[in-house]
Amino acid sequence: MKLSDKIARCDESPIRKFHPYAVAAKKRGIKIHHLNIGQPDIQTPPAYFEALEAFRRPVLEYAPSPGIPELIEAVRGYYARVGVSYGADEILITTGGSEALLMAMLCILDEGDEVLVPEPFYPNYHTFITMAGGRLCPIATSPEENYQFASREKIEPLIHEKTRAILFATPGNPTGTTLRAEEIQLLADIAKERGLYMICDEVYREFVYDGSPLTSAGKLADMDENLILVDSVSKRFSACGARIGALITRNKQLMRGAIKIAQARLSVATLDQLGAAALYGVDAAYFDATREEYRRRRDTCYKKLMEIPGVFACAPQGAFYTMATLPVDDTEAFQLFLLNEFEDKGETVMFAPGSGFYATEGAGKSEIRIAYVLRCEDLERALDLLRMAIERYNAR
Ligand SMILES: Cc1ncc(COP(=O)(O)O)c(C=O)c1O
Known part of the structure; x- marks a missing residue:
């Protein structure tokens, strides 16, 4: 049966499409640090x-x-x-x-x-x-x-x-x-x-x-x-x-x-x-505390990213995302490597490959999007994993 041209022109979400590989990795007992999805861990009031x-x-x-x-x-x-x-x-x-x-x-x-x-x-x-x-x-x-x-x-x-x-x-x-x-x-x-x-x-x-x-x-x-x-x-x-x-x-x-x-x-x-x-009745203190927590995460994320050799990122001013350019040829292939082959002490990391955020053919292939929605300690570990994985991926 034919589907509409409209739906054929739509892409799969770059944020969700690696989910089956993540499920398989979890089945093998791997812990995944999720930097791929903008799901805040802050408590709902x-x-x-x-x-x-x-x-x-x-x-x-x-x-x-x-x-x-x-x-x-x-x-x-x-x-x-x-x-x-x-x-x-x-x-x-x-x-x-x-x-x-x-x-x-x-x-x-x-x-x-x-x-x-x-x-x-x-x-x-x-x-x-x-x-x-x-x-x-x-x-x-x-x-x-x-x-x-x-x-x-x-x-x-x-x-x-x-x-x-x-x-x-x-x-x-x-x-x-x-x-x-x-x-x-x-x-x-x-x-x-x-x-x-x-x-x-x-x-x-x-x-x-x-x-x-x-x-x-x-x-x-x-x-x-x-x-x-x-x-x-x-x-x-x-x-x-x-x-x-x-x-x-x-x-x-x-x-x-x-x-x-x-x-x-x-x-x-x-x-x-x-x-x-x-x-909407929540008081201003809720926003101040949440904003402060994300500011700390932003700072941690940016600092750790900039310490990875060959990585380029701009200090994000708002929201809880950052794009980063990695020294790898294709971040989709790198994400698959992270889920299928890489692990350190039973842990790996997920991000969203950059090309899904572009309509221009071939753009964003070396970029990733990180959602810094983890606590600072977890973010540090996740970015250490990213650094190790880049080294191993490029040394293959
Ligand atoms: C820029 C932007 N707009 C809109 C949305 C939609 O969010 P929701 O439908 O949960 O309000 C999102 C969700 O991540 C977003 O990042």
Whole structure:
């Protein structure tokens, strides 16, 4: 039976595709240090579980399609604290930031339309754009320039009549690059001048390590028609399994479009919404402690990486990822070596090979993405394993 061309054009997740080899290694008794997936180990605030335990209604009903009022109000209150005022009808609760991204693409793209995305990018951007019939147009960046992409010279030559949007995350996955206010303003100016949507993925908003206050592209003036924000509780509250996110826009026409999809998918899980609403009551100390822990991990990860001969990395400014260039020819083959052949005292390490974060053929082959979501002691061991493995791989 034939599958759609759209699904054929989608790639497997570079983050999950080595899973079967990891299962086999674990069966052989190998302990794997997971640097491959952005699953935080920080405890989910108890408020989430307490809200679920307190649920006493006799029927677990569908929730309203745009989201339950308690959660929408909680999100509004949170944005007010960030300094942005949103109306309840400008916030659509979604099944994770993932659904918000997919809905945005379904609303704005026709077959063959293009979305500009700085490369390397979060691989699911490619999947969501492709599922909606669009094409991802990469904006080239380089590790030497700290993956910087917010420049007219890089972006403007890529815009043509099929270009519909520019999509980026700040702080970014997989690079940790965090845009400065003037860079976001520049992207907004280009979007406005060229009639593009600007889709700003802010799911890592809390994870910035230079002490700057929380901010959002929602603060930009005069972007009501162009701006779509993607948000999520997954990383903010270490609640990835809750699957709660939001699509936020003042563009009324776009919101009407997104609501059509929201109505067709009926609703987001009622209990998860109640739990997520409770999460927004967590006090600032939770974020300060979490941010401090990740800052320590970032520092450990960067220091250990730079001690490995031949490795190049930029100090990531935010999120909990870093790209690193390794002195190996092909990091996919190297990952297989790590899972199938390498071990030290019964342990090995996993990362995400870089090529899956690129659309450009052949790019990223010597790069890896590391998610520094382990405690510092474990990170140190994982990076020692990486160093040993590089030596053994290259000595074969
Ligand atoms: C940049 C970025 N955007 C969106 C998401 C989607 O997250 P979720 O659907 O859990 O909210 C992720 C998840 O890792 C991500 O890294």
